Amino acid sequence: MKILVCISNVPDTTTKIRFTDNNTAFDAAGVQWIINPWDELALTRALELKEASDTSIETITVINVGPQSTEPTIRKALAIGADDAVRVDAQAPDAYAVAANLAGYIKENPYDIIFCGIDSSDYNGSLVGGMLAEFLELPSVSSVSKLDIEGDTVKMNREIDGGSEVLTTPTPFVAIVQKGIALEPRIPSMRGIMMARKKPLNVVPPAVDEALTEFISYELPPSKAACKMVDAENVKELVDLLHNEAKVI
Amino acid sequence: MSVLVYTENWDGKFKKLSFELISYAKQIAEQSGTTVTAISIGNVDDSELKKLGNYGATKVLSVNDERLNVLINKAYASIIAQAAEKEGSQLLIFAHNFTGKALAPRLSVKLKAGIASGVNAVPSSFDPFTVSKKVFTGKAFANVVIKSEKKILTLFQNSVEINESSGDAAIETFVPALDDADFATKVLDINKVTGKILLSDADVVVSGGRGMKNGDNWAPLEELATELGAALACSRPVSDEGWRPHEEHVGQTGKIIAPNLYFAMGISGAIQHLGGVSSSKCIVAINTDKDAPIFETADYGIVGDVQKVLPELIAAIKEMKAS
Ligand SMILES: Cc1cc2nc3c(=O)[nH]c(=O)nc-3n(C[C@H](O)[C@H](O)[C@H](O)COP(=O)(O)OP(=O)(O)OC[C@H]3O[C@@H](n4cnc5c(N)ncnc54)[C@H](O)[C@@H]3O)c2cc1C
Ligand SMILES: Nc1ncnc2c1ncn2[C@@H]1O[C@H](COP(=O)(O)O)[C@@H](O)[C@H]1O
Numbered sequence: 001m002k003i004l005v006c007i008s009n010v011p012d013t014t015t016k017i018r019f020t021d022n023n024t025a026f027d028a029a030g031v032q033w034i035i036n037p038w039d040e041l042a043l044t045r046a047l048e049l050k051e052a053s054d055t056s057i058e059t060i061t062v063i064n065v066g067p068q069s070t071e072p073t074i075r076k077a078l079a080i081g082a083d084d085a086v087r088v089d090a091q092a093p094d095a096y097a098v099a100a101n102l103a104g105y106i107k108e109n110p111y112d113i114i115f116c117g118i119d120s121s122d123y124n125g126s127l128v129g130g131m132l133a134e135f136l137e138l139p140s141v142s143s144v145s146k147l148d149i150e151g152d153t154v155k156m157n158r159e160i161d162g163g164s165e166v167l168t169t170p171t172p173f174v175a176i177v178q179k180g181i182a183l184e185p186r187i188p189s190m191r192g193i194m195m196a197r198k199k200p201l202n203v204v205p206p207a208v209d210e211a212l213t214e215f216i217s218y219e220l221p222p223s224k225a226a227c228k229m230v231d232a233e234n235v236k237e238l239v240d241l242l243h244n245e246a247k248v249i
Numbered sequence: 250m251s252v253l254v255y256t257e258n259w260d261g262k263f264k265k266l267s268f269e270l271i272s273y274a275k276q277i278a279e280q281s282g283t284t285v286t287a288i289s290i291g292n293v294d295d296s297e298l299k300k301l302g303n304y305g306a307t308k309v310l311s312v313n314d315e316r317l318n319v320l321i322n323k324a325y326a327s328i329i330a331q332a333a334e335k336e337g338s339q340l341l342i343f344a345h346n347f348t349g350k351a352l353a354p355r356l357s358v359k360l361k362a363g364i365a366s367g368v369n370a371v372p373s374s375f376d377p378f379t380v381s382k383k384v385f386t387g388k389a390f391a392n393v394v395i396k397s398e399k400k401i402l403t404l405f406q407n408s409v410e411i412n413e414s415s416g417d418a419a420i421e422t423f424v425p426a427l428d429d430a431d432f433a434t435k436v437l438d439i440n441k442v443t444g445k446i447l448l449s450d451a452d453v454v455v456s457g458g459r460g461m462k463n464g465d466n467w468a469p470l471e472e473l474a475t476e477l478g479a480a481l482a483c484s485r486p487v488s489d490e491g492w493r494p495h496e497e498h499v500g501q502t503g504k505i506i507a508p509n510l511y512f513a514m515g516i517s518g519a520i521q522h523l524g525g526v527s528s529s530k531c532i533v534a535i536n537t538d539k540d541a542p543i544f545e546t547a548d549y550g551i552v553g554d555v556q557k558v559l560p561e562l563i564a565a566i567k568e569m570k571a572s
Contacts, residue, residue: 011385013386013501013520013521013524017385017388017389019389037501037502094363095354095364096357096358096363096364099354099358118350119350121385121386121501122384122385123384123385123391124366124367124382124384124385124386125366126345126350126354126366126367126403127353127357127366129354130322130350130351130352130353130354130357131354131355131357131358133322133323133355134326134354134355134358134359135358139322139323139433139434140322140323140351140355141322141434142322142347142350143350143351155437159347159496160320160347160439160441161259161346161347161447161449161450162442162443162445162496163439163440163441163442164439164440165319165436165437165438165439165440166437166438166439166440167434167435167436167437168434168435168437169433169434169435170433173434176350176351179495179498179502179503180495211396212357212361212362212363212364212395212397213363213364213365213393213394213395213396214393214394214396215384215391215392215393215394216379216392216393216394217391217392218384218389218390218391218392219381219389219390219391219392220388220389220390221387221388221389221390221527224545224546224548225548227534227544227545227546227547227548227550228548228549229544229549229550229551230549230550230551231551232551232553232554232557232558235551235558235562235565236565236568238533238549238551238562238565239562239565239566239568239569240569241549242510242531242549243569246510246531246548246549248453248509248510248530248531249453249510249566
């Protein structure tokens with residue numbers, strides 16, 4: 001079995017968000033870039049499965065659609081333990097273009113399980129996984145919080161409102177993962193970092209470059225009014241404010 | 250030409266979310282001189298389907314097939330695409346929830362429709378089609394232009410007013426062509442908690458953090474939640490420690506919610522926590538530390554010990570309800 005983990009390159013979760021050029025572009029100055037947290041967990045789960053003696057996983061590949069500047073993030077995925085990596089050399093203007101490029105590569109180089117995260121923490125699309133499955137005409141299982149391989153069968157838990165479902169789908173398919181898929185992301189070891197330098201990172205040209213959407217400008221949320229403080233000795237006043245002023249109870 | 254809205258049902262019933270979607274679609278339809286058609290998949294009886302008329306749907310397509318009692322992404326996407334074609338819909342609307350996130354991107358590729366996900370308002374312009382959405386986990390908004398002829402929006406919860414009026418929707422049974430190959434995914438088992446207020450659907454959420462000290466201290470939070478008809482939530486360390494179940498974890502790596510009222514009890518207000526709750530209409534924080542970052546985001550705050558404040562809060566709410 002061959003596994004592919006799609007990774008997006010996003011600003012660290014604590015980044016202070018700023019915009020430039022009259023609020024038309026994200027200000028990347030001083031930003032620390034990381035593997036999107038869900039993708040890091042997907043990679044971690046793929047490694048756990050590969051290491052389990054009773055599964056038949058041959059290779060784990062990571063793929064990113066992006067310019068050369070994403071390579072440190074891709075190298076980090078190799079350092080964590082992926083066997084090889086692919087970068088589709090494109091600017092990735094929107095989710096549609098990213099998914100089309102991923103699909104272009106995967107059609108030529110098939111995988112059995114394709115992992116995507118449920119959302120990228122930059123543009124919060126929650127789109128690429130489902131789009132990719134449709135481009136490839138494959139089943140997609142979304143909101144996956146657990147994935148096990150038993151013989152030839154892949155068993156998953158899918159989160160639903162107020163519970164979860166257990167399901168299975170034949171390979172190949174796209175697994176769109178979220179909380180629960182792995183507990184803690186793996187961090188690269190010294191040896192992993194050394195080895196990552198020698199692992200293959202193949203750069204391939206884009207298949208398509210058509211975007212259907214464009215982000216034209218950004219805004220920061222309006223600044224909030226100061227918090228109204230209520231004395232701890234006067235909790236009744238809080239209830240009064242919530243009832244009569246905020247009208248939420 | 251109608252706007253097509255996918256209205257999910259929960260055990261045969263619609264929820265606030267479904268009505269919010271229809272109200273939203275209706276606003277757009279009025280501005281663009283068209284009507285709203287809803288599509289419902291699964292076993293929902295006519296009286297329930299009729300309710301959608303009260304929020305602005307003039308037609309409801311109802312699809313019923315044994316195999317569709319659980320969500321199968323490929324099959325559902327195929328059905329909705331067929332409905333869009335039949336109705337000649339140029340705009341499709343979904344909720345930005347588990348189901349919407351599973352289906353909308355598949356439809357985007359099927360129909361070659363550009364998509365703006367997690368939108369929080371009606372489009373600010375129709376030419377070019379421009380709409381605002383949340384980005385950077387609630388830390389900013391972006392204006393997105395959809396350039397394709399067909400378009401899809403997924404609506405972030407609790408973004409628009411629900412408008413109820415009396416209206417009548419024509420119910421139409423819709424029989425799509427179904428391909429057995431679309432049912433390759435099999436659901437083997439379903440574990441569902443029933444009778445609990447769902448976090449995704451709650452108007453009020455009572456949430457506890459590490460300041461609650463340990464999992465045995467949750468009784469007053471539960472009591473407060475019962476008093477307010479609220480759902481319970483928690484910060485990530487609380488679910489990591491096993492004090493509370495994982496479904497209650499909110500934040501960037503947990504659930505993202507937007508209730509009318511959010512109580513943060515003993516929660517410091519880390520940026521990753523706020524990512525999941527900052528869209529709440531009103532936030533109340535109770536914390537012993539007057540400098541806790543949560544007070545920068547909260548609307549109302551009390552500097553105090555939750556153990557002491559909670560019983561008084563419950564008593565005050567009971568008193569208010571009695572009067
Ligand atoms: C990639 C990443 C993703 C993350 N995702 C999430 C996420 O999704 N959700 C999330 O919540 N966190 C997330 N975190 C963790 C986050 O950074 C914080 O560590 C976490 O939110 C802190 O939880 P807390 O507020 O409960 O605990 P603490 O930060 O320990 O705060 C406890 C608070 O309780 C107060 N307190 C103590 N005793 C009392 C008392 N008796 N009465 C009243 N107040 C009291 C203290 O003053 C303090 O402010 C993430 C972190 C990372 C790195
Ligand atoms: N540029 C990209 N290259 C590779 N995979 C991506 C890229 N962007 C998004 N993905 C994948 O799609 C998931 C969801 O991203 P999004 O649709 O952008 O929210 C991510 O968690 C990744 O698995």
